[in-house]
Amino acid sequence: MAYQHIEFEITDGVAVLTLNRPDSLNSFNGQMHIEVRDALKQVKTDAAVRCLLITGNGRGFCAGQDLSDRAVDPDAAMPNLGESIEKNYNPMIRSLTSLEMPVICAVNGVAAGAGANIALACDIVLASKSASFIQAFCKIGLIPDSGGTWTLPRAVGLPRAMALSLLGDKLSAEQAEQWGMIWKTYEADELKAAALSMAKQLATQPTQGLALIKRALQASATNSFDEQLDLERDLQTLAGQTEDYREGVSAFMAKRAPHFQGK
Numbered sequence: 665m666a667y668q669h670i671e672f673e674i675t676d677g678v679a680v681l682t683l684n685r686p687d688s689l690n691s692f693n694g695q696m697h698i699e700v701r702d703a704l705k706q707v708k709t710d711a712a713v714r715c716l717l718i719t720g721n722g723r724g725f726c727a728g729q730d731l732s733d734r735a736v737d738p739d740a741a742m743p744n745l746g747e748s749i750e751k752n753y754n755p756m757i758r759s760l761t762s763l764e765m766p767v768i769c770a771v772n773g774v775a776a777g778a779g780a781n782i783a784l785a786c787d788i789v790l791a792s793k794s795a796s797f798i799q800a801f802c803k804i805g806l807i808p809d810s811g812g813t814w815t816l817p818r819a820v821g822l823p824r825a826m827a828l829s830l831l832g833d834k835l836s837a838e839q840a841e842q843w844g845m846i847w848k849t850y851e852a853d854e855l856k857a858a859a860l861s862m863a864k865q866l867a868t869q870p871t872q873g874l875a876l877i878k879r880a881l882q883a884s885a886t887n888s889f890d891e892q893l894d895l896e897r898d899l900q901t902l903a904g905q906t907e908d909y910r911e912g913v914s915a916f917m918a919k920r921a922p923h924f925q926g927k
């Protein structure tokens with residue numbers, strides 16, 4: 665598929681998906697959803713891809729839904745937002761969280777509405793010091809979606825999640841870093857290189873093991889301690905059967921660098 669609103673390339677085991685509607689701060693229209701869906705399918709099915717990096721072009725990361733696609737004319741029928749979420753946003757978020765590889769988000773500028781929560785659905789969130797996060801939904805009468813009502817309280821605690829969601833205030837990336845909502849901030853001109861370097865490094869690691877770590881940590885949100893112990897046993901069984909585990913131990917014993925193949 666030829667892309668109009670995203671850029672997508674795969675190099676050295678890393679897929680880089682760049683949102684590319686900078687004039688509207690990379691907000692999502694229907695075509696962009698189709699393109700992101702297509703790219704995520706490639707990431708999932710191409711065995712050569714071992715890490716995904718998502719970022720945006722221009723001064724914003726993503727301003728959520730393109731509001732110019734939403735009817736506000738009093739004579740027009742109201743859009744069914746539930747349908748939009750069911751068809752577009754939820755499958756995208758589920759694709760990201762279930763990808764069996766690390767997903768890095770490099771937030772290059774403002775991340776508002778669904779844009780903020782797409783970032784929070786990624787495994788490691790890096791941001792430019794000039795970036796910000798806005799749960800903008802309340803300003804237009806909506807509720808946080810794209811998983812935000814689940815990820816945000818877990819990332820920052822209920823009191824902060826509640827205030828961010830009810831007030832719609834801008835949270836600076838540096839404050840988000842201090843709160844532990846994201847991993848790290850960088851100077852604006854260093855962000856993309858740092859994110860790519862991290863992605864390339866992760867793409868050389870035991871991909872299946874990393875995917876199992878991701879699965880275990882995600883499950884911890886709803887499991888009891890006992891259930892989590894059982895899950896660790898089961899996932900460690902799987903991890904212990906990978907070629908990369910064998911290689912990791914062999915390399916350690918031989919005092920050489922490991923060469924992981926993601927198998």
Ligand code: T3D
Binds near residue numbers: 689730745748749806
């Ligand atoms: O509808 C469904 O399917 C349900 C799902 C909903 C998910 C959602 O994401 S709902 C939330 C939608 N997003 C927002 O409410 C955020 C709207 N944007 C803003 O509040 C502000 O743009 C920002 C705080 C993000 C940034 O402000 P600022 O002052 O830095 O930039 P700006 O001037 O407002 O925006 C720059 C341009 O981008 C501007 O266009 P122009 O005037 O230069 O031609 C602006 O209209 C455009 N833009 C920004 N966000 C959107 C947008 N155009 C369409 N849709 C947007 N979401």
